[in-house]
Amino acid sequence: MQRSISYDTFTFLLTEILPIIILICFILGLIGFIGNIFTFLQPNLRWNNCCIYMLCSSIVDIIHLTINILPSYLRDKYSFFGLPWNSSFSLCKLNYFFYSFLPQLSINLLLLSIIDGYACTCALTSWAHRLNQLKMVPRLILMMICISGIFSIYSPILGNDQPASCGYGEQNIYENEIFPNIILICFILGFIGFIGNIFTFLQPNLRWNNCCIYMLCSSIVDIIHLTINIFPSYFQTIYSFELPWKLSFSLCKLYYFLYSFLPQLSINLLLLSIIDGYACTCALTSWTHRLNKLKMVPRLILMMICISGIFSIYSPVLGNNEPLLCGYHEQNIYGILSIFFNGILQPIVILIFVLLTYRNIRQSRQRVGGMVKSGVNRFRNQFIVMIITQVLITAIFSLQWMIIQAYVLFNFSLRQSNDDLLLMAILFALSNKIYPFNNVKLFYFSILTSKSYRQTFVKGLKKIFSRQWFH
Structure with a gap:
């Protein structure tokens, strides 16, 4: 009897509660994204380095919520599988890459904002103060994109919940598609x-x-x-x-x-x-x-x-x-x-x-x-x-x-x-x-x-x- 109640509770949480949490997360994220766009693009903030980094982080967040998080709600509630990640080996691996890359990139962009704050507090003659220059913004963002991409390579290589389409056991796929x-x-x-x-x-x-x-x-x-x-x-x-x-x-x-x-x-x-x-x-x-x-x-x-x-x-x-x-x-x-x-x-x-x-x-x-x-x-x-x-x-x-x-x-x-x-x-x-x-x-x-x-x-x-x- 206890096992049955535990199983029913787990099923209820999995099918009813968790999808609602995902939906609430997406709605709050969308509202926050609109608020950030509206605020950070005001004339007094749009050229501030820290605001640029936080705006870019917010854009990456909404992309992550849209293509990685919200589809799981649609799949559980309406059996709508959304993006065709499991239709091919390449798309499956791309899904694993994005699932690791986008959250890392978002946090790394926030990290740039705190680095920018640190650079503001450094002496004017310090090399770190140069990071506060506006021309450094695209370079640092590009650097963080590269770092996040490198640190996410493990995910498409090792991640797999669809062995038929996404397994790394098929070495020929690597030799014939990835490595070339x-x-x-x-x-x-x-x-x-x-x-x-x-x-x-x-x-x-x-x-x-x-x-x-x-x-x-x-x-x-x-x-x-x-x-x-x-x-x-x-x-x-x-x-x-x-x-x-x-x-x-x-x-x-x-x-x-x-x-x-x-x-x-x-x-x-x-x-x-x-x-x-x-x-x-x-x-x-x-x-x-x-x-x-x-x-x-x-x-x-x-x-x-x-x-x-x-x-x-x-x-x-x-x-x-x-x-x-x-x-x-x-x-x-x-x-x-x-x-x-x-x-x-x-x-x-x-x-x-x-x-x-x-x-x-x-x-x-x-x-x-x-x-x-x-x-x-x-x-x-x-x-x-x-x-x-x-x-x-x-x-x-x-x-x-x-x-x-x-x-x-x-x-x-x-x-x-x-x-x-x-x-x-x-x-x-x-x-x-x-x-x-x-x-x-x-x-x-x-x-x-x-x-x-x-x-x-x-x-x-x-x-x-x-x-x-x-x-």
């Missing part, structure tokens, strides 16, 4: 970034800057890597077209060498840019300062090509997924060397030079008593900030790849359930598909972090459009 699209997006962004870098770094005020030369060379290597190593896998999956790497033993070995050599060379050229920034901060009498001379550029690039080639020799020797064609293969040693060279050694060297550069900048500021020099030093410091951001993002991409590769390498051979093995396979493939974004980031983070880069880019665009207009 990641590769396509990666290549498109990389190609746009490459054109942007070529256009900007070849402007008269940047083309003879050592740092810009290194970053331009890195961008060229990136687009070569994306074109011959990454993008063909998209064609292979979607159109069954592949480059003739498997036609002979030599081509197979060359493929393994280029697959290791080009990403290493790209990161090593970025490393040269941070070394150049470090040399700029050294004393004029230091031997390190000589690295900043223009005549050293081709020598250092040639040295990095040789180093990258030497550190990539292991790949054609040990790497092999075609035993009959490509010869000897030692999976464990190959994996360990890949993790060491690409995931450990390069990030450590990058972080060392970042810390050395930061130390020199602090010492330089202490020597001049906190005064900021204008002209060349300001230009130099802007590029140092841009370079440090680039190499830190590179280190982050490399470290996430290293962690997942090491986890899979040392756990795949152990006794695992089928779900564990499948999850490891998906993480391994996803990590490999995300890692090429390391070869995409240069242009976009340069635009975001360097005022000189943005001004040069915009100035070059204005020149092109003005010529077209007058001719």
Whole structure:
């Protein structure tokens, strides 16, 4: 009898009370949204940073209530399923993504409002006070959208209440639909970034800057890597077209060498840019300062090509997924060397030079008593900030790849359930598909972090459009 009463009570709560709570929640949310729109768009508030963040948060809230919360009321009361989330695998995954992304974005936008309040209380000379400028609003909102999206990726991958249409047990769907699209997006962004870098770094005020030369060379290597190593896998999956790497033993070995050599060379050229920034901060009498001379550029690039080639020799020797064609293969040693060279050694060297550069900048500021020099030093410091951001993002991409590769390498051979093995396979493939974004980031983070880069880019665009207009 007690169990029956408990079951009836649970059913009553589930079918009568909870839908009413959802309806009340939506009605209050809609009223609050209209009130926020009406208030925050008044002339005395519409240009206030904090009000902009709260208005954006309110817009995200009503979108979340409309597409994620209200449909459950309509489904329970009227058997109306609303949006067709369960009609396909992609829509089901999109539903899980939105269900996690929108609430996170709303809270992160509110977080921006409290950060804006904190920036208001900081000293006028503090870097945090710059966050209070109106021009920072779209940048910070875009940053929060990206952060919320990254922190919501787990939801469509692992979330599933419809195994028939939404399960991550169907690995072929990931291999045939999700991963190829990641590769396509990666290549498109990389190609746009490459054109942007070529256009900007070849402007008269940047083309003879050592740092810009290194970053331009890195961008060229990136687009070569994306074109011959990454993008063909998209064609292979979607159109069954592949480059003739498997036609002979030599081509197979060359493929393994280029697959290791080009990403290493790209990161090593970025490393040269941070070394150049470090040399700029050294004393004029230091031997390190000589690295900043223009005549050293081709020598250092040639040295990095040789180093990258030497550190990539292991790949054609040990790497092999075609035993009959490509010869000897030692999976464990190959994996360990890949993790060491690409995931450990390069990030450590990058972080060392970042810390050395930061130390020199602090010492330089202490020597001049906190005064900021204008002209060349300001230009130099802007590029140092841009370079440090680039190499830190590179280190982050490399470290996430290293962690997942090491986890899979040392756990795949152990006794695992089928779900564990499948999850490891998906993480391994996803990590490999995300890692090429390391070869995409240069242009976009340069635009975001360097005022000189943005001004040069915009100035070059204005020149092109003005010529077209007058001719």
